[in-house]
Amino acid sequence: MVKVGIINYNVGNLGSLINAFRRVDSEPIIINEPSELMSVDAVVLPGVGSFDAAMSRLGRFRDDLSKVRGSVPMLGICLGLQVMFEGSDEGSLSGLSWYLGRVSRLGGPRVPHIGWDLVRSVRPCEILDGNGYFYFMHSYAVINPGNDLPYSGITRYGDGNILSVLCDKRSMTFGVQFHPEKSGKRQGLEVLRHFIGFVRK
Template structure:
């Protein structure tokens, strides 16, 4: 069973519907005590990082997420919240994924980075099974994780940034797999199938 953590600032329905199309019915949960009952979990997020982190802290999610030992994946802002720090609001985040989140340096490109873009530098991992460089996914963001040892796939918009990350049982996708057509559907299926060593 998959839990979708209700952070109060996420478009949860589109994520839930994407899993339902794969034959899985997630449960949206609002109580951190519920998390341990589920086989895997999604941390979605849209909006401002500081507001989202404040909500996670106030609702008691930080400890529950830190103690969770099964697959947990953040999507978009949810991925950024799993990292160590974000410059958006200058806040400490959950610290499950090594590295920091900073403003995308886009040069003369428009910000936020919005729309379809290629993936590149794809590493082998259960979450990237069947994924190849140059496949496209749908992004909406202006802050991004700097590529490091946790990066499984990169995107590029002005500069390279992490598109998929994983560390132990925690993972994140900067793009919206629920809006990324067949590629996104395959990646969500990979998350469903992901077995920890």
């Protein structure tokens, strides 16, 4: 069975993510130490807490994450996607800087952006089945992503386009701004199922 290592920032609820990965026939494991990255088939950066809270926990993981990136598939969820960029309006610590660009505060119409919204598929991606509704809960995002970024899903919110699906197959790195583990049995779990399918290949 595919072993999925979920990095623990020690804040918020990892229970739904653990349940969701079990439901798609994988074996979720909570990772507290960088050395544990070597013994899993996939790594998940979860979407709980705030930017600085997550980055201060991820500091110790930074080198080992870079080492396994490209050979071990990774999935960032919400905040876990945001930390892959250089920095965020939400905090003062720097991000993992795997991708150029910053995470900005949403402009509106309502902040935080909470609830179900439409992800528009703009390029094919292994983890996404075309357009669909997913559950968002966030105040920050990569807004109006440039064409140099490997995104495959965007979500219109107010005047801007949120980068809602990052799809970098070459580096085996994926990210979603929404919460697949909260987005229902069909749409949400399907994203995780596809990710596990990619890991198996």
